[in-house]
Amino acid sequence: AQSVTQLGSHVSVSEGALVLLRCNYSSSVPPYLFWYVQYPNQGLQLLLKYTSAATLVKGINGFEAEFKKSETSFHLTKPSAHMSDAAEYFCAVSDTGGFKTIFGAGTRLFVKA
Amino acid sequence: DAGVIQSPRHEVTEMGQEVTLRCKPISGHDYLFWYRQTMMRGLELLIYFNNNVPIDDSGMPEDRFSAKMPNASFSTLKIQPSEPRDSAVYFCASSLRVSSGNTIYFGEGSWLTVV
Numbered sequence: 193a194q195s196v197t198q199l200g201s202h203v204s205v206s207e208g209a210l211v212l213l214r215c216n217y218s219s220s221v222p223p224y225l226f227w228y229v230q231y232p233n234q235g236l237q238l239l240l241k242y243t244s245a246a247t248l249v250k251g252i253n254g255f256e257a258e259f260k261k262s263e264t265s266f267h268l269t270k271p272s273a274h275m276s277d278a279a280e281y282f283c284a285v286s287d288t289g290g291f292k293t294i295f296g297a298g299t300r301l302f303v304k305a
Numbered sequence: 306d307a308g309v310i311q312s313p314r315h316e317v318t319e320m321g322q323e324v325t326l327r328c329k330p331i332s333g334h335d336y337l338f339w340y341r342q343t344m345m346r347g348l349e350l351l352i353y354f355n356n357n358v359p360i361d362d363s364g365m366p367e368d369r370f371s372a373k374m375p376n377a378s379f380s381t382l383k384i385q386p387s388e389p390r391d392s393a394v395y396f397c398a399s400s401l402r403v404s405s406g407n408t409i410y411f412g413e414g415s416w417l418t419v420v
Contacts, residue, residue, distance in 0.1 A: 226408075235309070235396055235411030236348075282348065286407065291336070292361060293409055295348040 194219045196283045198296040206304045211255075211270040213299050215283030218264065225266045226284040226293070227257055236282060242266060253277070278303045307331070309412035311397050317418045323385040326415045328397030329378055338409065339372055339382050340396040348396075354380065355402075387419045 199214040217223055224243055228236040240251025247259045253276075257268045266283060280300045286293040310329040318324055330337050338353040352362040357374045365372070369388070374380040384391055394414040400407040 224407075228409075233413075235398070235413050236409075237411065238408050241408065291355070291402075291407070292350065292353065293338075293407070294350070295340075297347045 194223065194285045194287060194294050196225075196285050196294060196296040198281075198283050198299050200299055201297065202300050202302065204302040204304060205273045207275055208272050211268070211273045211277065211301065213268040213281050213283075213301065215257075215266045215268065215296060216264050217266060217283070217285045219285055219287070221287055224286045225257075225259060226286070227251065227255070227266075227268050228282045228284060228295070230280045230282065230298075232279075239268070239281070273301075273303045275303050275305065277301060309397055309399050309410055311395075311412035311415050313415060314413065315416045315418075317420065318387055320388055320419055321386045322419075323383065324387045324391075324417060324419075326382040326395050326397075326417070328380045328382070328412060330380070330397070330399030331401075331410055332378065334399035334401045334410070335377075336400045336402060336407065337374060337380050338396075338398040338400075339380070340398060340411075342394045342396060342414070343392075351382070384417075387417075389419045392418050 195218045197216045226241045227239040230236045240249045242259045250256045255270045280298045282298045283296040312327045339351040342348045351364045352372045354374045372382045396414045398409045398411045400409045
């Protein structure tokens with residue numbers, strides 16, 4: 193069975209500071225990994241995805257994530273936080289068929305002025 | 306392009322009433338998903354369809370919940386009878402099968418309150 197664990201339900205950073213949101217996965221097969229973002233009162237939208245083409249994946253809004261098989265991790269980073277980054281972020285995993293995507297519990301990012 | 310369209314956006318109903326949530330997926334997408342989001346349980350996959358056929362309904366909480374997809378452009382999620390613990394945001398989502406990991410496109414959600 194596949195699963196993801198997001199470390200920290202809430203993360204608070206100052207504007208301009210590094211953003212680091214942690215995600216570890218469990219999968220018996222090579223996984224596809226995703227980060228989605230949810231702004232208030234909206235559905236989730238894709239930030240980036242890992243599909244084995246490259247271990248460092250760049251997404252929208254300056255976010256990137258690195259796949260580390262040895263650590264079973266897929267942490268999300270952004271060098272400099274903006275106020276507009278305040279949202280909830282979900283890590284997700286699916287199998288190679290991509291039929292069923294399992295989401296983590298989410299991490300809410302707060303950005304302080 | 307129109308995204309995934311859900312209706313109603315908000316619904317308040319009394320316990321025991323039937324609730325029907327509706328979804329129009331993105332045209333051409335062959336997968337449709339229903340998710341439920343609550344503070345306590347996070348985002349749960351309830352059921353998904355491929356080419357209008359239910360593939361996995363193991364996430365449907367109980368027999369009070371049912372979902373149908375009569376054609377490629379329409380799906381419903383029905384709760385009968387509704388209970389206060391069903392209060393949640395219900396998301397419909399769709400995707401297109403590709404070889405490099407399916408991106409799921411979410412609707413804006415249906416906010417259900419059962420009183």
